[in-house]
Amino acid sequence: MKTFKSSLYLKWQNTNQTGEGPPRSEICEKPFIQKGDLSVHYRSHTKEMAYSCEVCGKTFTSKSNFVTHEKCHRSERNYVCEICKKAFFRKHHLYAHHLIHTQEKPHVCDICNKAFSQKIILTSHYRVHTQEKPFSCDVCGKAFSQKNTLTDHYRVHTNQRPYSCDLCGKAFSTKSFLTVHYRVHTKERPHSCEVCGKAYSQKSHLNRHYLTHTKDNC
Numbered sequence: 609m610k611t612f613k614s615s616l617y618l619k620w621q622n623t624n625q626t627g628e629g630p631p632r633s634e635i636c637e638k639p640f641i642q643k644g645d646l647s648v649h650y651r652s653h654t655k656e657m658a659y660s661c662e663v664c665g666k667t668f669t670s671k672s673n674f675v676t677h678e679k680c681h682r683s684e685r686n687y688v689c690e691i692c693k694k695a696f697f698r699k700h701h702l703y704a705h706h707l708i709h710t711q712e713k714p715h716v717c718d719i720c721n722k723a724f725s726q727k728i729i730l731t732s733h734y735r736v737h738t739q740e741k742p743f744s745c746d747v748c749g750k751a752f753s754q755k756n757t758l759t760d761h762y763r764v765h766t767n768q769r770p771y772s773c774d775l776c777g778k779a780f781s782t783k784s785f786l787t788v789h790y791r792v793h794t795k796e797r798p799h800s801c802e803v804c805g806k807a808y809s810q811k812s813h814l815n816r817h818y819l820t821h822t823k824d825n826c
Contacts (some may be wrong), residue, residue, distance in 0.1 A: 665770040665783070 659674035660667045663681045668674040685695030687702040691709045696702045704726055707713070713723035715730040719737050724730045732754055735741070741751035743758040747765045752758045760782045763769065769779035771786040775793050780786045788810055791797070797807035799814040803821050808814045 660770050667768065667770055 659671060661674070661677060661681075663678075666677060668677060680697055685697055687696045687699050688694070689696075689702060689705055689709075691706075694705065696705065707725035713725050715724045715727050716722070717724075717730060717733055717737075719734075722733065724733060735753040741753050743753070743755050744751045745758060745761055745765075747762070750761065752761065763781035769781050771781070771783050772779045773786060773789055773793075775790075778789060780789060791809040797809050799809070799811050800807045801814060801817055801821075803818075806817060808817065
């Protein structure tokens with residue numbers, strides 16, 4: 609009598625013998641042994657983020673990736689910066705952090721000579737020159753030069769707002785929007801006009817203000 613190594617293999621054999629075949633994605637026809645796996649796979653098309661980290665707000669489509677991420681917060685931070693005592697999970701993260709203190713920027717753009725502390729940042733910078741936008745939204749087709757920008761964009765479609773203000777509870781789709789919002793509470797205005805000294809909480813407001821000076825000079 610033939611034996612099977614696992615219940616999953618047995619299920620796969622049964623679907624083949626009955627002629628039904630395994631469940632498939634209606635979008636890309638990819639087959640799956642379990643319907644639960646198919647449900648998780650669909651999120652790769654819809655970009656639905658079913659799991660959200662309560663610590664940092666990062667979101668995930670599958671439970672397994674979410675569980676793996678949670679271990680980062682529970683793990684010991686054994687790599688400590690000798691200068692500021694900030695601790696990291698991985699040694700290469702500590703090395704990258706050290707460059708903040710040393711101001712070392714070993715990776716230089718051969719087009720404009722702008723320097724960066726990490727190679728991955730330089731790679732992203734090159735797209736300013738090439739106009740390359742390799743990350744496309746499969747919902748609306750809009751393209752982006754950086755993957756994290758695409759991730760933020762998807763929340764336009766999902767209406768997901770994982771970043772909440774701990775002062776008033778207002779929620780935002782990106783961390784940068786939350787950072788700008790905090791200035792409503794702190795009254796911080798980090799963007800100052802070089803002409804008249806007037807300060808603003810957002811750079812876009814400062815850029816709009818500069819137009820008042822250019823009009824005066826016309």
